[in-house]
Every structure is written in C-alpha cells, then in structure tokens.
Amino acid sequence: MTGVARKQQMVSLNAASAVISRIITSNDAYAALGAYAHADASMQPALEKIALASARLRLIMASAPFAPPSLLDRLAQAADLQLALRLAKNPSTPPEGLRRLLRGAPTEPVRCLIAAHPQADAAILSGLSQDGAIRVRRAVSGNSQTPATVIRLLAQEDDAQIARNVASAPQADTQTLHRLWATADAWVRAEVAAHPNCSPNILAKAETSADPLIRRKCAANPALVPEVLQRLLVDPDDRVRAAAVRNPVVSGERLDQAGDPSASVRRLFARRSRLSPHLLARLTADPDVWVRRWIARNPDVPTRLLEQLARDTSMDVRRGVARNPACPAYLVDVLAADAEAWVRAGVALRPDATESVIAQLLDDTDRDVLSALGRNPRTPHANLVAIARHPDKDVRRSVAFNDAAPPDALIVLLEDDYPLNRALAAGCPGLRLWQIERFLDDPEPQVRFAAAARLARATLTLEPEWRS
Amino acid sequence: MKIMVAVKQVAFLDDEFEIRDDGRDVGEDFFEKDLNEFDHFSVEQAMLIKEAAGGDAEVVIVIVGDEDADDALRTALAKGADRGIRVWDDALAEADGIAVAKVLAKLVEREKPDMVFTGAQSADFGSAVTGMALAGFLGWPHAAVVSNLDYASGARTATLRRELEGGLEEIMTIRCPAVLSIQLGINQPRYASLRGIKQAKQKPVDELSLDDLGLSAAEVAPASRVRRMYAPERGKAELITGSAAEQAARLAEIIKELRGM
Amino acid sequence: MAELLVIAGQRGGELLMSSLEAITAARGVKQAGDTLAVAIIAADPQAYVGALSAEGVDEVIAIKATDDFQPDLIEAAIMALAGARKPALIVTAHGVDAWSFAPAAAVKLDCGLATDVQALRREDGELVVTRAGYAEKVLVDVDFPGKQTVLLTIRTNVFQPASGSSAPKVTEMVPPTADIATTHEGWKSPADAGGIDISGAEFILSIGRGVGDESNVEQFLQLAGSMGATLGCSRPIADSGWLPKARQVGQSGQLAASCKLYIAMGVSGSVQHQWGMKHVENIVAVNTDPEASIFSIARYGIVGDMFEIAEELENHF
Numbered sequence A: 001m002t003g004v005a006r007k008q009q010m011v012s013l014n015a016a017s018a019v020i021s022r023i024i025t026s027n028d029a030y031a032a033l034g035a036y037a038h039a040d041a042s043m044q045p046a047l048e049k050i051a052l053a054s055a056r057l058r059l060i061m062a063s064a065p066f067a068p069p070s071l072l073d074r075l076a077q078a079a080d081l082q083l084a085l086r087l088a089k090n091p092s093t094p095p096e097g098l099r100r101l102l103r104g105a106p107t108e109p110v111r112c113l114i115a116a117h118p119q120a121d122a123a124i125l126s127g128l129s130q131d132g133a134i135r136v137r138r139a140v141s142g143n144s145q146t147p148a149t150v151i152r153l154l155a156q157e158d159d160a161q162i163a164r165n166v167a168s169a170p171q172a173d174t175q176t177l178h179r180l181w182a183t184a185d186a187w188v189r190a191e192v193a194a195h196p197n198c199s200p201n202i203l204a205k206a207e208t209s210a211d212p213l214i215r216r217k218c219a220a221n222p223a224l225v226p227e228v229l230q231r232l233l234v235d236p237d238d239r240v241r242a243a244a245v246r247n248p249v250v251s252g253e254r255l256d257q258a259g260d261p262s263a264s265v266r267r268l269f270a271r272r273s274r275l276s277p278h279l280l281a282r283l284t285a286d287p288d289v290w291v292r293r294w295i296a297r298n299p300d301v302p303t304r305l306l307e308q309l310a311r312d313t314s315m316d317v318r319r320g321v322a323r324n325p326a327c328p329a330y331l332v333d334v335l336a337a338d339a340e341a342w343v344r345a346g347v348a349l350r351p352d353a354t355e356s357v358i359a360q361l362l363d364d365t366d367r368d369v370l371s372a373l374g375r376n377p378r379t380p381h382a383n384l385v386a387i388a389r390h391p392d393k394d395v396r397r398s399v400a401f402n403d404a405a406p407p408d409a410l411i412v413l414l415e416d417d418y419p420l421n422r423a424l425a426a427g428c429p430g431l432r433l434w435q436i437e438r439f440l441d442d443p444e445p446q447v448r449f450a451a452a453a454r455l456a457r458a459t460l461t462l463e464p465e466w467r468s
Numbered sequence B: 001m002k003i004m005v006a007v008k009q010v011a012f013l014d015d016e017f018e019i020r021d022d023g024r025d026v027g028e029d030f031f032e033k034d035l036n037e038f039d040h041f042s043v044e045q046a047m048l049i050k051e052a053a054g055g056d057a058e059v060v061i062v063i064v065g066d067e068d069a070d071d072a073l074r075t076a077l078a079k080g081a082d083r084g085i086r087v088w089d090d091a092l093a094e095a096d097g098i099a100v101a102k103v104l105a106k107l108v109e110r111e112k113p114d115m116v117f118t119g120a121q122s123a124d125f126g127s128a129v130t131g132m133a134l135a136g137f138l139g140w141p142h143a144a145v146v147s148n149l150d151y152a153s154g155a156r157t158a159t160l161r162r163e164l165e166g167g168l169e170e171i172m173t174i175r176c177p178a179v180l181s182i183q184l185g186i187n188q189p190r191y192a193s194l195r196g197i198k199q200a201k202q203k204p205v206d207e208l209s210l211d212d213l214g215l216s217a218a219e220v221a222p223a224s225r226v227r228r229m230y231a232p233e234r235g236k237a238e239l240i241t242g243s244a245a246e247q248a249a250r251l252a253e254i255i256k257e258l259r260g261m
Numbered sequence C: 001m002a003e004l005l006v007i008a009g010q011r012g013g014e015l016l017m018s019s020l021e022a023i024t025a026a027r028g029v030k031q032a033g034d035t036l037a038v039a040i041i042a043a044d045p046q047a048y049v050g051a052l053s054a055e056g057v058d059e060v061i062a063i064k065a066t067d068d069f070q071p072d073l074i075e076a077a078i079m080a081l082a083g084a085r086k087p088a089l090i091v092t093a094h095g096v097d098a099w100s101f102a103p104a105a106a107v108k109l110d111c112g113l114a115t116d117v118q119a120l121r122r123e124d125g126e127l128v129v130t131r132a133g134y135a136e137k138v139l140v141d142v143d144f145p146g147k148q149t150v151l152l153t154i155r156t157n158v159f160q161p162a163s164g165s166s167a168p169k170v171t172e173m174v175p176p177t178a179d180i181a182t183t184h185e186g187w188k189s190p191a192d193a194g195g196i197d198i199s200g201a202e203f204i205l206s207i208g209r210g211v212g213d214e215s216n217v218e219q220f221l222q223l224a225g226s227m228g229a230t231l232g233c234s235r236p237i238a239d240s241g242w243l244p245k246a247r248q249v250g251q252s253g254q255l256a257a258s259c260k261l262y263i264a265m266g267v268s269g270s271v272q273h274q275w276g277m278k279h280v281e282n283i284v285a286v287n288t289d290p291e292a293s294i295f296s297i298a299r300y301g302i303v304g305d306m307f308e309i310a311e312e313l314e315n316h317f
C-alpha cells in the first residue's frame, strides 16, 4: 500500500470512535490503557474490561504510574490486599481512590503508604494522624502536605522521628518550633534553626550557638535578615560560611569574600548569580578547578573571562563554557573544534549553534556529539534522518527527543529494531496520525500503549487531520 | 551444519507477592515472564556463526515449557533462527535443570547438532546447571561461562575464553561438538526487527511430548525437591533515619569505614 | 557413619580459598562417626596438604596430575571416589570451575544436586539446604528424597574459611583415566581502566532523574570527586546529554563489575538499572520515595532529598 493510500484509509477512519473501536476490537490491554484517559465516557467501560481482564492485568495496572487516575480509582473499589498495596504505592492514585482504600480498613503497611502518598489530602492526613500505629503517624508527620493543625498535634508525641519530621515540616508553625527548640536534642534544634517559620528569638540564639551544626543550619535559613547572614559569612567554620554563601538572602552583589581560604566555600561563590565583576574575575583565575568549572557555567560571566576559561587546560571547564548560555558565537566556534568530544558535545546541544558549527560537528563520529545533534532543533532535517539511521541505537533515539524532528526522521525510528526507540517515536508530536495507527499492532506493549494514547488524545482534541 | 540453542522463559517477581497456599512457590499472578537475558547472547552467538558461514548453518531453538513458553521461543526465532522445538508434559511441572537437561539430551540425539549453546545461568533460579548437565548426559566436551568464542561452522575444535573470578579469563581449546554455556557480554545481541518478529510467527515449531521422545515420567525426575519457599528476612534496607544532617553524618561514617578512610 | 567429601580446587598452582569455605560448610553437617575427606587435583598435590588440614578434616586425598583445569578429569575423579567410597555428601565451592564440572558429575553419578547453596542443615535426619530463587527475592529449602549421594556447590563468601588444624591421613590417588577434551592455552588479565571506568570502579556514586536539571549535575560530579567515587548515572541522564554515555549504569549501559560500594541518589531502581548494579554488596539508596524499588536491593536506605544529603555529605569530605 502506498503512503497516500494509507492516508486515505485513515481519513475514512476519521471519527474518534473509530479509533477506539479499533482498539477495542484488538482486545489489547496496553492499547486499551493508552486510550482510556482520552476516550469518551461511553467507551470507557469497554476499554476498562480489556485493560483489567485478568487478575495479573489488574495487578499490573494498579502499580503502573502511567495508568489513568480514574482507572486506578475504579480498581480501588474492590481492592484486595495485593491491589491495595500497589494502589497505595502508585503516585497516580487520586485522593478519592486513597479514601476508598481507607474505607476498606486496610492493613498497617497500606495505611503507611497512604500516609506518605503525595496525593493524600488534608482530610486523609488528619484522619491518619489519629492512627493507632506509630509508623503511620510518623509517615503523616513526614508528608509535606500535612496541615499545620495536624503538625501541631503530632509535635506532642514523644518520638524522635516525629520530632525530626515536624521540625522540618513546611507547615510547622512558630509555636510548635519554639516548643521543639526548648525540649529536643541538637539534631532537631538544628532543623528548627533552619526553618523559615522559626522565631527571630531562636535565630539569635542559633547564630551564636557553640555548635557549628546549629550555626550552619541557621545560616541556611531563608528567613534570615541580611545583617545576621553577613555575620555568618565570616564565621570561623568553613561549613557555616559555605551554608551562608548558598543562602540567597544576601544578593550576589553584596558578597565579596572571594578570597575565602576554603576552596569549597569559593566553589559556592562561583555558583551564585549577580556577583560583582571583580569577584567574577578572581574566581575565573582560581587555582581550584572546581571553582573554575562552576564559574564557567555561570551566565553572568562576561565574554572576556569566558574567553579565558575556554582556553582552560581542564576539559570540564571548557565543557562548562560550551554549556553557558552567555557563551558568544565566536567562542562557540572555537569550542566546536575542541580536541575533547565531551566539549564538542556540549556545543552540539546548544540551541543557538550556527549552521556552520552544526555542519562541522556533523562530521564527528563521537556518539555523545551525534546524540546531542540528534536532539538539536537546528540540525538540518536530512541530517536528522541520517542520525535516525545511525548504527548505535542510543544515537538514533536522540532524534525522538527533538521537537523539530521531521516526520521523515521519525518514520525511520518507527521501524527501529530497538523497541524503546519505536515507543518514543510513536509518542512524538511530529508524526502524522496515519503513520502511528499501525503501531497498535506492535509486538511491544509500550509501543502499543504510546501509539494508542497518542491516537486517542488526537481524537479528543480533534486534530485538523481528523476532521477532513 | 547445525547449532542448537536451548532457551528458557524466566519469571520476574513483582515487588509485592504472595507465596502459594502449598508454601512451595509464588502465586502465578505475581510473575512477569521473558526470555532469559543470557539466551539473547547465546542466540546471537549462533547467528554470528551462521552469518560467518554465509548462512550455511541451521540454528534450532529448543525450549522445555508449556504454551506460555512459546513467547520466549518466538522471541529467539525473531532474531533469525530457523526453527524451534518445544517439549512439554505435565510430568515436567517440577523439573529442575537436571530434568530439563535429560529432555534436551534426547533432542540432541534426534537433531545431531554440531554445537550446543545454553545460557550460563538463568535470571530467576540461576542454578547454572542445565547446560553442563546436558553435556554430562551426552558425554560431550563442555565449558561453562564462555565469554569469547572462536569457532567456525563445522570445525573440529574451538578456541574459547572462560570468564573466571575477578575478571581473569582462561583461554582454552575444546573439541567439538561441544556444549558451551554462554556468558553475558560475549557479543552485542541484536534486537529483532519488526520483520523478524512477523516472520517468527510463521516459522516451524515442533511440539513434542515426553512420549514422542521415548521418555517416561520417572526418567525426568529432578535431582532435588522444593520443601518450602519463603521471603528472606533481610532484603529491605536498613534505614538511616534522622534529620538530613544526621543521615549524612552516618552515611559519611559508612563510606569511610568501607573505604578504609 | 557416613563419608563427606570436599572437592578442593586450585588455579594455576594457587589454592582457591573458597575450598576452605566448602570445608566449613561440610563440617557443619558432619555427625559423630562421619569422616570428612578433602580431595585436590594438582601437579604437586602434596603442597596443599598443610593448607587443607583444617579442623575436622580426617583425610586429604592427593591426586597428582596437572594444574590445568580439566573438567573431564575432575568428573572422572569424582566418579572414581564416589564409586569406591559411596559418600553421602560431596561439597565444592560454587566458583566458575564448579559451574563446568559439578552438574556433569551429578548426572553421571545420578545423585542429588543443589547449586549456589547458602545454608545446610538436617531436619529429622534429612539433609535440607537453602538457596535463593526468583533473582534473590525468595529463599527455597530443598531436599533430596531417595538420593544416596548429594552434591552441593556452596555460595562463596558465605561460610567462614575453615581454620584450626588437624593431622589428617594423606592418601595418594592415581588419577583416573579420562578422555580430556579441553586444553589450557593461557590466561587473559582484565583490561586496564582508563578514563571513565564504571566497570572497574570500586566506589560509585550514581545519580538518576531525581537530579532534576543539567545545572545540578556538576555538584554531584564534585561530590563524587571529593569522596573518591566515580560518578555513574541512570539512563535518562545520559539520554539527555547531561553526562556521557560511558557513565550510564545498567542493561544498556555499563555493568558495575568491580564495585563494592554503590550510592544511588534519585534513582528509582528500575530492573534495567538494577541489572548493572544489584550484585554490589553495599548499596546505599537515597530517595525521597520510601517505596522506590531501589530500597528493596539496598543495604542501607536514606529516605530523603538527594540535594540535602549531598550538601550535608560535602561537609564530611
């Protein structure tokens, strides 16, 4: 069949329901799962029947993070222990599904999983905070969604783990932190000192604490006033200064200790933005290679200094310059001819690489360079087709990550021997729907899933091609 | 010239599973099945030899297993092997590597291959028994954990390397026909092309019973019996708890201790 | 009164130390009145008698032949010994050499066989041994109904090497005639590690998609550097071009073959990643998700944020 004939055939299949019907007829669990979330409610029961046909499939679907939430909620309605464990663990299970599981009086391991679930809401968490099992309450105290009222209650428990969780819970309030500071051990107090809700009173004590851990945590507190931070920036302890340098409360322009005796502190300076020109210059000439590696990636570094870094003897420093968005075109040209492939690969990833640079790199044989070109939207279409045919499957796959990949290149990938490459290609927006349809029969489940999801999504949004 | 490759369908357990009521195996819903990883390499090795001989060699895939095992067999055929044989009988339900080898030995007598490959071990039970037990039944030359092979189709001897402990390899020559168990990494296994997968569905597969091979159930008795199966106590990690500072302090201790720092 | 037989091994004239572990394993099920004999094949077998005379060893059988590994010869020796002595138990280490000869010897003897055994004991007088199944996710207890002789290969590094001393009887045995089908031609040593060498690295710090963004990768390179670790990664990190492909651990990347300590941060522990590292003895997992599968293969786990842990770790190196 010619491409045109195939296309015509698809056009005749343009109604959304036709695709779904086809998936239903194929009786394939993965294609059904792919289509489910995008299918019309009237079609869902039929798809669900296919996707959940056997006990094995139900177990697989319950633990699949890519399963649609509504399907997971369905599974929660009649979950035995094994299904409940999988659903409680699956990050895609929606709050309704979790609530359903709780109504079935689940075992302690399941309750623990729900207490730690990223989609557990305030109501679920406050219910579980009354749980008889300490492990469940610990999990609640460690869930970042747990509301302030619940945190306050849990803070009264005499449990070392809960105390630690509460001290770093985002919702912990000032009073709770105050109580912990007064009663708990040094590790917990250190967490309190780092908490943005902790009182200025505590911060004042923490700043002058004899324990460097507490000063260090205090120096990391995002609620610190600049004056306090300035004092901690000159703390005798390296680790305290390092924490202070990381703290964005003092803006880069006001940092000036680039002569810090500790290389690890200077490395952190090199990572800050808006540093003064004088500081940037000093860091560029730093004897520590890691300082130079960081500064090479710093977008605030002026061209003159980047030029210096582009000549660095360390390959990693030069790679840093190649990855710096502020790197000017003429330096990009220089780095494109670097002796080290990893530096050239850095250039090949640049969305601003010029035609001539790309042309030059296309002669490269290194796989990191070619993979980078495969992802680069500026690589000419003919070359992307060639990369999609490269003998190395990892090089070929890079084209599937390229938003600008033309259908010609993606079609090559759709015929790839390597299943993962086909699966990724089947999900690419660059492909025409008629090109994807036959992947509903692919031997690999993940390819069928990707193809069905893409087709069903297209029918939902009525991509123009379907309306013709 | 003929190469026989024995392949196994292995089972991967889910993270959460339950032991069957009789306490001797895991419930059948908790498995995912696939062709044994090692067998990708042994099939590839056979294909390389066939291709080096200008296609003038037959690659026969054999498997002992029920219908379920057809998937693994077809996966191997899709890479270009010529035909398959699947042997099954309910009497093989408790077969171990020895019992499987007994069946394979009968197939070798029937097919008279010039070379037999197995995987060095299976990904699930990993007994590393089947291939060398087969050689024992046949009285054939044998070598296990072959990481490099220089063998031309039909040759009287082969030169191979056995991968030993610590990355050391032994170079040895071996008389052929032989049974070799193939190690991961001996080659770069190909992926079946879509065309190959389609063709594999049409390739001839003989389905044989123990009867067909002239074997009685008593002759395929295993060399051991499962008394019970259970989840190990360990397995779950020892959790390092506390605040991040506390956890990192403990981790640093562990690193320094293990690294002798 | 039964005889227990241990098959010791040597490689290129050096005793394989796992032979001493096999002695310990056999001694563990030795009952009053049993005798424990250890056989060794070598060019100069007498040279091993001292090392093999560990506590509980009653006899050393010295078979003077060659230092070359010849499975056919070992199998013939086992057949001859078993024929003459009818041992209840034959034990050898589950090393690569045993992979070649133990199953073939077992079928020739028509005896019971279990390989890669981690524990052995008697239950109501019957020998029961434990081995792993389903990629180490379960343990299996097996027995050997109706078998007069049982051959076991013992997982290495599980049993303590036998120590102590004894004054065993030393028996010289003429090597049996065997049709030897293999010829030793030489050795090949592992390749030198140059540049990024995941397979040769003893200490690997590996990062996964939890690292979030390319700009965060450098700090882990730096941390690995200061800890003396090689940085590895999961596939999505290499796929994104954030680290070279040579650093990828897993099925479609590198096998961490020499690794003794593997710290996985922000790696979920997919089967494909595990393929390259799950054998490592000391795995430490750092992951915000306490249910990530990486924890099921880790020795130590930290449920936490990889950035916080990394930042804190920097304070210790």
Ligand SMILES: Cc1cc2nc3c(=O)[nH]c(=O)nc-3n(C[C@H](O)[C@H](O)[C@H](O)COP(=O)(O)OP(=O)(O)OC[C@H]3O[C@@H](n4cnc5c(N)ncnc54)[C@H](O)[C@@H]3O)c2cc1C
Pocket: B005, B006, B007, B008, B009, B024, B025, B036, B038, B039, B062, B063, B064, B065, B066, B093, B094, B095, B096, B097, B098, B100, B117, B118, B119, B120, B121, B122, B124, B125, B126, B127, B128, B129, B130, B131, B226, B229, C133, C140
């Ligand atoms: C509790 C329990 C449950 C079991 N359930 C099943 C089951 O459901 N289905 C089943 O088939 N077996 C089952 N077995 C049998 C078990 O898998 C055998 O031990 C296996 O067939 C051979 O041993 P191995 O897996 O250790 O392979 P190894 O001895 O490690 O050797 C692997 C190599 O041997 C060859 N090989 C191994 N098995 C076969 C085979 N069947 N056909 C062809 N070549 C083979 C392949 O080349 C493979 O690469 C079970 C065993 C136990 C203990």
Ligand SMILES: Cc1cc2nc3c(=O)[nH]c(=O)nc-3n(C[C@H](O)[C@H](O)[C@H](O)COP(=O)(O)OP(=O)(O)OC[C@H]3O[C@@H](n4cnc5c(N)ncnc54)[C@H](O)[C@@H]3O)c2cc1C
Pocket: A420, C207, C208, C209, C210, C211, C233, C234, C235, C236, C237, C248, C249, C250, C251, C252, C253, C254, C265, C266, C267, C268, C269, C270, C271, C272, C273, C286, C287, C288, C289, C292, C304, C305, C306, C307
């Ligand atoms: C044929 C095939 C071959 C493959 N080969 C390989 C291979 O060789 N190697 C390989 O690695 N993969 C391979 N894969 C891919 C594999 O299936 C997984 O997709 C991949 O391993 C996932 O990588 P990951 O763990 O980094 O990412 P994810 O699975 O996304 O996991 C990221 C983890 O980071 C955690 N996390 C997030 N934020 C943080 C934080 N701040 N702190 C701590 N933890 C955090 C999350 O909880 C999660 O567990 C292969 C796949 C296929 C199909």
